[in-house]
């Protein structure tokens with residue numbers, strides 16, 4: 024069975040016990056989480072989030088630069104005033120360089136991706152510090168917005184602050 028068909032089946036039981044159809048659009052806890060798309064991370068579980076609580080913006084690595092568009096919408100239009108950046112141990116972004124992926128796209132697809140910075144990193148803690156700083160210094164993020172950075176450990180399920 025294709026994943027999409029399995030999803031439809033799984034959703035049937037979710038919808039059966041669903042009782043949150045009247046939540047407002049703005050997140051109740053006024054926070055946006057920026058984190059990696061890694062399949063081992065389920066932010067709602069490890070952060071204790073319920074429907075309606077928070078924006079969770081995910082991309083490869085949980086990179087802030089790519090999340091900026093969504094963060095401006097989150098803050099200007101939907102009232103969030105806190106950002107939590109969460110990168111994680113054993114992230115795939117630690118395993119390649121831009122040149123490697125540019126070459127792979129060229130070899131496998133015959134396409135040119137050389138204009139894309141895939142935002143890989145070689146130092147996990149430093150990548151969190153870089154993204155927290157990027158947001159704190161960005162003119163698109165208000166001065167009243169709190170930005171904190173963490174590493175999530177896929178080995179233990181624990182969240183570790185990065186200062």
Ligand SMILES: [Zn+2]
Pocket residue numbers: 059060061083084085111113114115116
């Ligand atoms: Zn990752």
